[in-house]
Every structure is written in C-alpha cells, then in structure tokens.
Amino acid sequence: MAALMLQKAVGDSWSIELIESSKLGIIGVGEGSTPALKSFFDEVGIPEYEWMPACSATYKTGITFDRWSEKPGFESYFHPFYSYFDRDHAKALIHNSIVRRSGKNVHAHPNVFAYNHYLSEKKLCPVTPYHFPFEVQYGYHFDAGLLAQFLKQIALARGVAHRDTLITDVTLNGIGNISSVSDEMGEKFLADWFVDCSGFAALLIGDALKTPFKSYADTLWNDRAVTLAMPPEKEPSCETVSTALKSGWAWRIPLQSRVGYGYVYSSRYTSAEEAEAELREHAGADTSVDARHLSMKIGRRELHWVKNCVAVGLSQGFIEPLEATSLALTQQTISRFINAFKYGNTDQGFRDIFNRSVNKSYDDVRDYISVHFLINGRSDTQYWVDNREKPGPASREISAVFNCWFDSGDLPGLLKHLKIDGAYSNHSWHYILCGMGLFPDETGLELPSQEDIDKVNLENFREFFNRCALNHQPHGEFLNGLSNNKT
Ligand SMILES: Cc1cc2nc3c(=O)[nH]c(=O)nc-3n(C[C@H](O)[C@H](O)[C@H](O)COP(=O)(O)OP(=O)(O)OC[C@H]3O[C@@H](n4cnc5c(N)ncnc54)[C@H](O)[C@@H]3O)c2cc1C
Structure with missing residues (x-):
C-alpha cells in the first residue's frame, strides 16, 4: 500500500524499492476493511472488477455483534457503515x-x-x-495473502523495485538518521527515506531508532488469535459477524473462496488449546481443518515519524481487529506523510504535529x-x-x-x-x-x-x-458478474 501510494504521489521523481523477505513472509491475516479501503483503490486507480475477483473479495456493509449482551432484545446488533x-x-x-x-x-x-x-x-x-x-458506504472482505500479492504485482508493473532479502543490520549516521540497511549477504541499501513496513518486528522504528512502545494492554486485554478456514457459503453474506465467546470474540468473514473464522482472546483467561477447541466448536470445524495461532502486540509507537523514517502498519501499532481498523490507520498514516511532502512540511515542528495526529487517531x-x-x-x-x-x-x-x-x-x-x-x-x-x-x-x-x-x-x-432495495442485486449474483461488469 505504501509503495503504491508513494509511487502514485511522486511518480518517477523518487526511486522506490520494496524490500521483504520470503523467509519471513507476511502475517497474512486481516480479512476485513472499512470504507477507507475503497478510497485507497480509487486513489491508486485500481477498479473493483480487477482486484476483487483476484483477491476472492466480497462486499461488507457492516458488522453484526452477536451475544455481546444477554439483555433481552439486545442480544445482537449491527454496526453499519x-x-x-x-x-x-x-x-x-x-x-x-x-x-x-x-x-x-x-x-x-x-x-x-x-x-x-x-x-x-x-x-x-x-x-x-x-x-x-x-x-451507500461499504467496505470489503478479502484474502490478505492474495491482496498482498496483487498489490505487489501492480507496484512492480508501475516501476517500484523489489528485493527479496533478509535485512540484518541498520546503520545510523551522526545525526541519528538511518543511512542504510544491510542484508545477510552484507549488501547495503542506501536511501534518503525509509518506510518501516516490517510488521510486529518494527526493525527500524523500534530496534534501530528505539522509539518507545505505548501498550494498550491495560484496557484491551486480547493478545492472541487462532484462525480457521471453512468452505464458502452458497450465498455469500455481506457482513462480518463478531460473536462473543468465553474469553474473547470470534470473527466470521465470508470470502468467495472460503469463510474465515478467527478467535481473538486473552491468554490471561484461556489457553491456546482451549481457544482452538472453542473456535472449532463455534465454526463446526473438525480436526482435519488446520488452525493457525498468532500473538498480537496491542498498542502503538509513541512516535511514528522519527528522523528520516516513517513507520506504517503493524510496525507503528495495532489495535485488536474488532472493527477491522488496521489498514485504515495504515492508509491514513501514509496519506499524512505524502501530504507533508506535498506542502513541504518535513521539519521537526511538522513532524511533531504529524505524530500527535497519528497518536490521536490510534487513541x-x-x-x-x-x-x-x-x-x-x-x-x-x-x-x-x-x-x-x-x-x-x-x-x-x-x-x-x-x-x-x-x-x-x-x-x-x-x-x-x-x-x-x-x-x-x-x-x-x-x-x-x-x-x-x-x-x-x-x-x-x-x-x-x-x-x-x-x-x-x-x-x-x-x-x-x-x-430502494429493488435497485440491488443479490450479493453472490453481483460478485459473479463483477469480472464482466467493467463500469
Ligand atoms: C489476528 C489479526 C487479525 C487482523 N484483522 C485485520 C482486519 O480485519 N482488518 C485490518 O485492516 N487489519 C487486520 N489485521 C492487521 C493486518 O494483518 C495488517 O495491518 C496487515 O496485514 C499489514 O501488515 P504489515 O504489512 O504491517 O506486516 P506484515 O504482513 O507482517 O509484513 C511485514 C513485512 O516485513 C518483512 N520483514 C520483516 N522483517 C524483515 C527483515 N528482517 N528483512 C526483510 N524483510 C522483513 C516481512 O517479510 C513482511 O513482508 C489483523 C491482524 C491480526 C494479527
């Protein structure tokens, strides 16, 4: 997302290189969005008929919160966009x-x-x-792995360079700016600006620049997740369902190729084994379905733009995925960084304003x-x-x-x-x-x-x-026709 948005904003006047390591891979979860993702695709000029079929995507009108209350009449409600x-x-x-x-x-x-x-x-x-x-406002559900692949291909086609290598060293210059990063073979990558997209590792903003992390664990207790994939629905729904379970909540996300389930829970209240068993029962999944366990670091960096480095995505922070906000915050951070350049605002005073506003969005x-x-x-x-x-x-x-x-x-x-x-x-x-x-x-x-x-x-x-509804088609029917409907 960062490479595409920057490339769109600066064209050929910068040379942008994306470095990642297939040895580590991407986190590959995160299947729901807010309407902000639509503006990302609009901004970088990628139509729905191109990316949605490629990423097994469906539309999302909001989230049903099921069993969050036992109060009669209020056991379930919908949070619409x-x-x-x-x-x-x-x-x-x-x-x-x-x-x-x-x-x-x-x-x-x-x-x-x-x-x-x-x-x-x-x-x-x-x-x-x-x-x-x-x-009508809407967001999407999608396969996060396919979306990352899709965006990468588009970025490469638009001139973004790409290296698959493991970064092992970061060098700072005399005034504390990052001057280069080096890989395990000793090759150095020099740049004027570095965007830290290294996920929870926070290689640049955390390890190298030592920016403190402000944990949200005092108010948001969920720190683990377990996920499962089930066969797709015949008629895909267009909502995420968030169901309260014993020690957290479970998402249910309909994609074209599968229904994704994930249980987000607190390790203070249940074990990984118990959580997996509870999710299997909830999703109706037997042991032939693989489960994946993840840890989550909940909170944010105290600063997101430090010296010549801007952190975006999980490296800058993460709030548990109850309202699927992570990509929207990521996108907002990149937009703010681009706007700073547009208006020539890169001095320390402006960085302070930038950091305050990103912190406020997270808080x-x-x-x-x-x-x-x-x-x-x-x-x-x-x-x-x-x-x-x-x-x-x-x-x-x-x-x-x-x-x-x-x-x-x-x-x-x-x-x-x-x-x-x-x-x-x-x-x-x-x-x-x-x-x-x-x-x-x-x-x-x-x-x-x-x-x-x-x-x-x-x-x-x-x-x-x-x-009004006479104007709408069934969700599944519209999705089936999407590849042919290039309007
Ligand atoms: C359980 C869970 C559910 C989520 N649900 C949602 C959701 O519904 N909606 C939403 O918007 N978001 C959600 N998210 C967040 C979402 O997954 C992330 O925002 C998104 O995937 C972007 O991640 P990232 O690119 O920051 O990190 P990653 O995907 O982890 O990518 C990090 C990259 O850095 C590279 N890297 C790291 N270290 C090195 C190194 N030393 N050398 C070279 N390369 C390196 C890796 O190879 C990888 O390419 C969820 C997250 C979790 C944990």
Whole structure:
C-alpha cells in the first residue's frame, strides 16, 4: 500500500524499492476493511472488477455483534457503515435514544434505522448495477495473502523495485538518521527515506531508532488469535459477524473462496488449546481443518515519524481487529506523510504535529473499541464480568461520553467538542450504545407522548428500504458478474 501510494504521489521523481523477505513472509491475516479501503483503490486507480475477483473479495456493509449482551432484545446488533443517505433514519434513532434514556418505551434498537442492515439481512450487494441516486458506504472482505500479492504485482508493473532479502543490520549516521540497511549477504541499501513496513518486528522504528512502545494492554486485554478456514457459503453474506465467546470474540468473514473464522482472546483467561477447541466448536470445524495461532502486540509507537523514517502498519501499532481498523490507520498514516511532502512540511515542528495526529487517531480508535468490552452485557464467564467490573483506566473522553449518555446530555455536541467524532462518528456511538441496550430496564418504562410516537414512523422506513432495495442485486449474483461488469 505504501509503495503504491508513494509511487502514485511522486511518480518517477523518487526511486522506490520494496524490500521483504520470503523467509519471513507476511502475517497474512486481516480479512476485513472499512470504507477507507475503497478510497485507497480509487486513489491508486485500481477498479473493483480487477482486484476483487483476484483477491476472492466480497462486499461488507457492516458488522453484526452477536451475544455481546444477554439483555433481552439486545442480544445482537449491527454496526453499519454510515451513509449520508441514512441521515434521517439516524436522526430518528438519536431522537428515540433520548426518549428511551428518559424512561419512555420507544423502539431504540439500531438495526431498523440503517439501510446497510437491511441490505445485509437480505444478502443484497451494496453496489447497484444501474444508477442509484444514493451513495451507500461499504467496505470489503478479502484474502490478505492474495491482496498482498496483487498489490505487489501492480507496484512492480508501475516501476517500484523489489528485493527479496533478509535485512540484518541498520546503520545510523551522526545525526541519528538511518543511512542504510544491510542484508545477510552484507549488501547495503542506501536511501534518503525509509518506510518501516516490517510488521510486529518494527526493525527500524523500534530496534534501530528505539522509539518507545505505548501498550494498550491495560484496557484491551486480547493478545492472541487462532484462525480457521471453512468452505464458502452458497450465498455469500455481506457482513462480518463478531460473536462473543468465553474469553474473547470470534470473527466470521465470508470470502468467495472460503469463510474465515478467527478467535481473538486473552491468554490471561484461556489457553491456546482451549481457544482452538472453542473456535472449532463455534465454526463446526473438525480436526482435519488446520488452525493457525498468532500473538498480537496491542498498542502503538509513541512516535511514528522519527528522523528520516516513517513507520506504517503493524510496525507503528495495532489495535485488536474488532472493527477491522488496521489498514485504515495504515492508509491514513501514509496519506499524512505524502501530504507533508506535498506542502513541504518535513521539519521537526511538522513532524511533531504529524505524530500527535497519528497518536490521536490510534487513541480514538482504542477508546471506541474498549467501549465494546466495558459495556458488555454477559455474565457467563469471568472474562466478561472482569471486563465490565474491573476494567483498565477509561480515558477522560470515555468517562465524559458515559456521563453525557446517562445524564441525557447532547452526545453529538459532546463528541464534537471533544473532537473524537473523527475516528467514529456520532452515529457509530449511537449504534453501539443503543445496540448494547444501555437504557433503563424495560420494567417500569412509561408510555411515550403522542408527539414522540408520531415523530418516528418505522413503517415508513421499512417501506422506503423495500423500494430502494429493488435497485440491488443479490450479493453472490453481483460478485459473479463483477469480472464482466467493467463500469
Ligand atoms: C489476528 C489479526 C487479525 C487482523 N484483522 C485485520 C482486519 O480485519 N482488518 C485490518 O485492516 N487489519 C487486520 N489485521 C492487521 C493486518 O494483518 C495488517 O495491518 C496487515 O496485514 C499489514 O501488515 P504489515 O504489512 O504491517 O506486516 P506484515 O504482513 O507482517 O509484513 C511485514 C513485512 O516485513 C518483512 N520483514 C520483516 N522483517 C524483515 C527483515 N528482517 N528483512 C526483510 N524483510 C522483513 C516481512 O517479510 C513482511 O513482508 C489483523 C491482524 C491480526 C494479527
């Protein structure tokens, strides 16, 4: 991604070389994205009909969170990618959430307020074959190994050089800049700029430049994952499903060639063997299906741009993949670096601003992810009880969000004031707080006023969605036609 974006931005004025080692390979997991990935492909000029069939990709309208709460009526909810098209529906949800928080009985479960949920329920593709006047936001699911191969081929074709070799040494000059990296044969690679894409190894930003790592382990406890691949669905759905298990949660991601499962869990609460057995049972996988175990280092570097090195991807940080945000943060970091060059901003003052803004993006995502665990409504295992009752320190921002929510305050206003609606919009905050049923108990709810009842007509929404849906094809059918549909 970094090589392609840089190549697109600077053309032939820089010579870009990607060095990687097939002895180490890539991490090869990470099958879900946010809508940001669409803008990456648009920016580098690669159409869906080219990359999606090559990477076994499917469309994604959002994430279903299953069994994160035992609260009746709130055992499952959908976090859609918000489209402007849904603004009136989202306004209605916000209205009903205020009424419900005040103890009156109106419908405030988010699913019926989001068109993307409707599409996912009906397995309809978010892209329409013909002109549809509303823009529907979507992300993708894909095979991470195939995507890396695909991007590499395109980058090579566009003039990026490539070396398959193992880097063993990094040399700094007198002012602390990286002057070269050397491989195991002793060959030196000199450059003006180095982009550290070495994954969790963080060869340049960590080992060579000694940039401290800020762990998020106090608030995000999951540090391991185990994955499995199952046969593809006949009719591929267009949603990720995240199901709460005993000591973490499991993703279910439909690709064209398989359904990917992964259990993200805390090693403090379960062992690798128990986690694998639990995932096998959840996915219906017998022992003939191979499982892969991974460790995750959760947190971020204190600085991402140091001297003449910028770290992107896992080398700069990782937040557990609950909302599939890693590639979006990676892409955002590369864009910010490119913009710095565009405007000639590479001095130390600007680097400080760059590092602060990248840190803020990571911390804001960390906060939103941590809320899923803080407000979970499960009591079946110690993991869930502890996450709710003995959580790590909440950020100032999260405390303010909860105070506002329970005091019937103006949440959209607060999020804007705190400047935390960049990573997750006010709609996403409502989807999660309403979806987990963070309301007064059902018993004792009063009847709403006639004005409140009249304000939100759910029948009208459904009727509107039904009519809009006539423009969409079944997801599987659209995918099958994608290679031939070069529009
Ligand atoms: C369990 C899990 C689930 C995830 N799910 C998602 C998701 O749903 N969505 C999402 O956006 N992201 C997800 N991610 C993150 C995603 O996998 C990464 O952001 C993405 O794969 C990019 O990784 P990377 O390129 O930074 O690192 P890697 O893929 O590890 O690549 C590192 C590269 O550096 C090279 N290298 C390292 N050391 C050397 C050396 N000494 N010499 C030469 N080359 C070297 C390697 O050969 C490799 O090519 C997930 C991650 C994990 C762990």
